[in-house]
Amino acid sequence: MKSNNGKKMKMGGSNFFVEVALLCLILFPIYGLAERPLRIGKGGSFKILQVADMHYGDGKTTPCEDVFPSQMATCSDLNTTAFIKRMILAEKPDLIVFTGDNIFGYDVTDAAKSLEAAFAPAIASNIPWAAVLGNHDQESALSREGVMKHIVKLKNTLSLVNPVEVHVIDGFGNYNVEVGGVKGSSFENKSVLNLYFLDSGDYSTIPSIPGYGWIKPSQQFWFERTSKRLQRAYMAKPEAQKGPAPGIAYFHIPLPEFSSFDSTNFTGVKQEGISSASVNSGFFTTMVSAGDVKAVFTGHDHLNDFCGELTGIQLCYAGGFGYHAYGKAGWARRARVVVVNLEKMEKGGWGAVKSIKTWKRLDDQHLTAIDGHVLWSKSSAGTRRKKQIGGT
Numbered sequence: 494m495k496s497n498n499g500k501k502m503k504m505g506g507s508n509f510f511v512e513v514a515l516l517c518l519i520l521f522p523i524y525g526l527a528e529r530p531l532r533i534g535k536g537g538s539f540k541i542l543q544v545a546d547m548h549y550g551d552g553k554t555t556p557c558e559d560v561f562p563s564q565m566a567t568c569s570d571l572n573t574t575a576f577i578k579r580m581i582l583a584e585k586p587d588l589i590v591f592t593g594d595n596i597f598g599y600d601v602t603d604a605a606k607s608l609e610a611a612f613a614p615a616i617a618s619n620i621p622w623a624a625v626l627g628n629h630d631q632e633s634a635l636s637r638e639g640v641m642k643h644i645v646k647l648k649n650t651l652s653l654v655n656p657v658e659v660h661v662i663d664g665f666g667n668y669n670v671e672v673g674g675v676k677g678s679s680f681e682n683k684s685v686l687n688l689y690f691l692d693s694g695d696y697s698t699i700p701s702i703p704g705y706g707w708i709k710p711s712q713q714f715w716f717e718r719t720s721k722r723l724q725r726a727y728m729a730k731p732e733a734q735k736g737p738a739p740g741i742a743y744f745h746i747p748l749p750e751f752s753s754f755d756s757t758n759f760t761g762v763k764q765e766g767i768s769s770a771s772v773n774s775g776f777f778t779t780m781v782s783a784g785d786v787k788a789v790f791t792g793h794d795h796l797n798d799f800c801g802e803l804t805g806i807q808l809c810y811a812g813g814f815g816y817h818a819y820g821k822a823g824w825a826r827r828a829r830v831v832v833v834n835l836e837k838m839e840k841g842g843w844g845a846v847k848s849i850k851t852w853k854r855l856d857d858q859h860l861t862a863i864d865g866h867v868l869w870s871k872s873s874a875g876t877r878r879k880k881q882i883g884g885t
């Protein structure tokens with residue numbers, strides 16, 4: 494066997510390697526899509542449900558926080574579970590994203606069991622799901638690495654502990670997911686929507702810097718490289734596109750730039766301060782210069798649920814979801830929905846992403862939808878550019 498192989502290699506010569514390398518280059522985008530099997534359906538739209546801050550504990554024995562005293566006796570983690578089930582039934586999302594503080598480690602007896610219970614409705618729905626870590630997920634017996642390693646073993650998850658192509662990266666739960674164009678359309682071999690998931694850490698480990706963690710240079714390098722690779726593929730033949738496919742980033746802790754807004758320029762509410770890291774690690778600037786990310790979705794501050802636009806990127810909170818998480822009695826727990834619509838082509842069939850819209854739903858009797866608005870659209874981005882050019 495050994496000598497046989499050696500013979501073959503010699504006979505194939507360097508051409509063999511060139512061919513393999515070329516084949517890998519050609520197949521990589523397709524292989525990528527085959528490996529992460531998300532694709533926009535025949536209806537030309539793709540819907541993502543974001544669940545922020547479940548703070549799941551032990552289940553029915555874990556009490557609720559910040560509900561009216563009269564509600565305490567009948568309220569537990571099971572209300573969080575019931576809310577996810579109702580959201581899944583009402584919205585029928587194509588993907589469910591959990592943006593950290595999935596469990597509240599401090600009050601958890603068995604982290605693995607708690608994670609399984611927290612994600613159970615997503616798993617039972619057979620809808621693909623992805624999760625990142627918050628600052629509370631590791632507070633029980635499992636470390637951040639341990640939590641992420643457990644998550645990736647659960648059914649139907651697209652989560653990864655870290656990207657396979659990177660040897661050294663800070664944190665656990667940095668990965669990307671490509672969403673392919675409609676099967677049978679001219680975009681079937683392209684990723685028309687790129688999702689980035691990052692670990693925003695827990696707390697600073699540097700004594701002179703207090704407060705929460707941040708997205709480190711190693712993670713930003715990985716994001717930049719991934720964004721470049723995806724843009725190159727999208728803008729290459731066949732169907733070479735002029736601009737990048739839109740990207741969306743999900744992580745837990747808001748960036749310092751979330752403080753750039755007030756009620757005159759955001760949709761939603763701000764009822765508490767922005768609990769970002771006390772330093773700015775530059776991830777916002779990195780995303781602006783990469784040029785593909787149109788929206789960022791975080792959790793962490795349960796009483797803020799706004800979206801505001803800064804230099805072409807929408808910065809959005811989901812608002813608190815879980816009942817064992819701080820909140821405000823009388824201010825309903827909520828979830829954020831994002832829907833991406835494709836452009837209808839002249840000959841029929843679906844093209845690139847045309848718009849990204851969002852709304853929230855409240856955990857009330859009718860799952861009331863609020864604050865619906867357009868986050869990004871191909872035409873408005875074009876119009877804005879024209880206007881700016883015209884004005885200067």
Ligand SMILES: *[C@@H]1O[C@H](CO)[C@@H](O)[C@H](O)[C@H]1NC(C)=O
Pocket residue numbers: 560564567568569571572
């Ligand atoms: C929690 O769920 C129970 C059982 O369905 C229900 O009676 C109660 O009203 C819920 N509590 C809240 C605060 O939604």
Ligand SMILES: *[C@@H]1O[C@H](CO)[C@@H](O)[C@H](O)[C@H]1NC(C)=O
Pocket residue numbers: 678679680681682731
């Ligand atoms: C996508 O790739 C498949 C497999 O290589 C090929 O058969 C198909 O024609 C490609 N579609 C387009 C629109 O290029």
Ligand SMILES: *[C@@H]1O[C@H](CO)[C@@H](O)[C@H](O)[C@H]1NC(C)=O
Pocket residue numbers: 753754755757758802803
């Ligand atoms: C929002 O409006 C306030 C003034 O009300 C202004 O200071 C701030 O720069 C605006 N933010 C953005 C991102 O436009």
